[in-house]
Amino acid sequence: MASSPLWGAEEDVLGPVNLHEFEEVAKKKLHKLAYDFIAGGVEDERSLRANFEAYGHWDLVPRVMVDVSKVDTSTKLFGIQMDQPIIIAPTGGKELVMPKADEVVAKAALKMKTVLCSATGARKLIEDGEPLHWWVNGIGQATRQLATDFARRSEDSGAKAIVLTVDNAYQSNRDRNNRNRFDYGMMQGGVPKEGETRKLVNPALAANWQPHTPSLSWDYIDWVRGVSQLPVILKGILAPEDAETAVKRGAAGIVVSNHGGRQLDGVIGTLDALPDVVDAVGGKIPVLMDGGLRRGTDVLKALSLGAKGVLIGRPPLWGLSAYGQAGVERVLWMLGAELKLAMALAGQPSLATINRRLVRKHA
Numbered sequence: 001m002a003s004s005p006l007w008g009a010e011e012d013v014l015g016p017v018n019l020h021e022f023e024e025v026a027k028k029k030l031h032k033l034a035y036d037f038i039a040g041g042v043e044d045e046r047s048l049r050a051n052f053e054a055y056g057h058w059d060l061v062p063r064v065m066v067d068v069s070k071v072d073t074s075t076k077l078f079g080i081q082m083d084q085p086i087i088i089a090p091t092g093g094k095e096l097v098m099p100k101a102d103e104v105v106a107k108a109a110l111k112m113k114t115v116l117c118s119a120t121g122a123r124k125l126i127e128d129g130e131p132l133h134w135w136v137n138g139i140g141q142a143t144r145q146l147a148t149d150f151a152r153r154s155e156d157s158g159a160k161a162i163v164l165t166v167d168n169a170y171q172s173n174r175d176r177n178n179r180n181r182f183d184y185g186m187m188q189g190g191v192p193k194e195g196e197t198r199k200l201v202n203p204a205l206a207a208n209w210q211p212h213t214p215s216l217s218w219d220y221i222d223w224v225r226g227v228s229q230l231p232v233i234l235k236g237i238l239a240p241e242d243a244e245t246a247v248k249r250g251a252a253g254i255v256v257s258n259h260g261g262r263q264l265d266g267v268i269g270t271l272d273a274l275p276d277v278v279d280a281v282g283g284k285i286p287v288l289m290d291g292g293l294r295r296g297t298d299v300l301k302a303l304s305l306g307a308k309g310v311l312i313g314r315p316p317l318w319g320l321s322a323y324g325q326a327g328v329e330r331v332l333w334m335l336g337a338e339l340k341l342a343m344a345l346a347g348q349p350s351l352a353t354i355n356r357r358l359v360r361k362h363a
């Protein structure tokens with residue numbers, strides 16, 4: 001097993017022993033406004049809780065007497081060889097944690113040889129020429145011209161895929177942010193200072209009805225594919241019907257996601273949504289998923305239900321808040337190490353052996 005990025009450091013003795021505990025350290029270090037922005041979900045946070053609860057709906061049924069003296073977590077996704085099937089999800093607003101936060105996370109991704117989803121030109125965030133694998137994230141553009149410009153620019157700047165967020169038609173109604181009088185324009189204000197309050201310019205209350213990409217349609221995939229070789233991965237699919245359409249319309253992949261419980265409240269937990277989406281896709285394109293993954297066993301359950309890989313959103317931000325770049329690396333390392341051990345104890349020497357028979361849903 002790879003050694004920990006913080007091996008030998010004081011944090012190794014005193015620091016978090018699991019991903020949950022990174023959040024506790026981060027919470028102590030962050031301004032309330034920043035903590036709430038990252039931790040929070042939408043409205044009553046039912047979707048947020050549904051993600052976590054879904055892992056409790058499925059039990060592992062491990063196999064024994066399998067030679068697991070070697071366990072291989074590596075995989076290849078969209079042509080990219082990875083040591084573990086764990087990707088950094090796109091997260092805006094990192095500047096609330098520290099200056100140049102996107103750069104720090106990109107360096108961690110490079111060091112840990114994982115794929116980074118980023119809204120920013122990630123190659124520019126590190127030394128030019130560094131072999132960082134990154135996928136560009138966006139919520140789409142309103143016109144064909146803007147979309148094709150975006151695709152060309154992304155391809156030129158070295159992105160390996162476009163991750164199109166499809167669940168973000170409008171700014172959602174997030175009570176924690178509203179209570180803190182947090183306005184999205186304030187994200188540019190950098191790290192909030194102790195005692196600082198920010199003047200509310202443009203509250204995100206439901207009544208404000210702030211459009212992001214309300215006219216986004218399936219044509220977007222055609223637009224992009226007309227001018228670029230980049231695979232288009234749709235992030236934010238929950239319905240099997242949409243998964244079928246995604247395949248028909250030429251999407252290269254799907255991320256089963258509810259935006260970490262941050263867009264529509266009361267939606268299905270992502271692990272519970274996964275099997276129907278996987279069935280609808282029928283192996284034609286890779287299905288990934290995100291939402292609430294905090295343990296290696298969570299990842300193993302997602303893989304068992306057909307995910308080819310997973311994305312994590314908040315945990316890298318908790319790692320970043322707690323210990324900077326080393327914290328992000330530590331989070332990725334820890335989840336990968338837990339996955340490897342979980343696979344060993346479940347009798348699964350490689351990702352290829354994992355299948356749906358490894359889990360059962362509660363009656």
Ligand SMILES: Cc1cc2nc3c(=O)[nH]c(=O)nc-3n(C[C@H](O)[C@H](O)[C@H](O)COP(=O)(O)O)c2cc1C
Nearest residue numbers: 038089090091092165259260290291292312313314
């Ligand atoms: C602070 C924050 C910002 C986010 N920003 C984006 C974004 O810009 N685009 C996007 O598609 N998803 C965004 N997400 C959602 C994540 O990509 C991901 O779907 C979600 O965080 C996964 O759940 P998890 O945090 O439980 O791992 C954001 C999530 C957080 C926590």
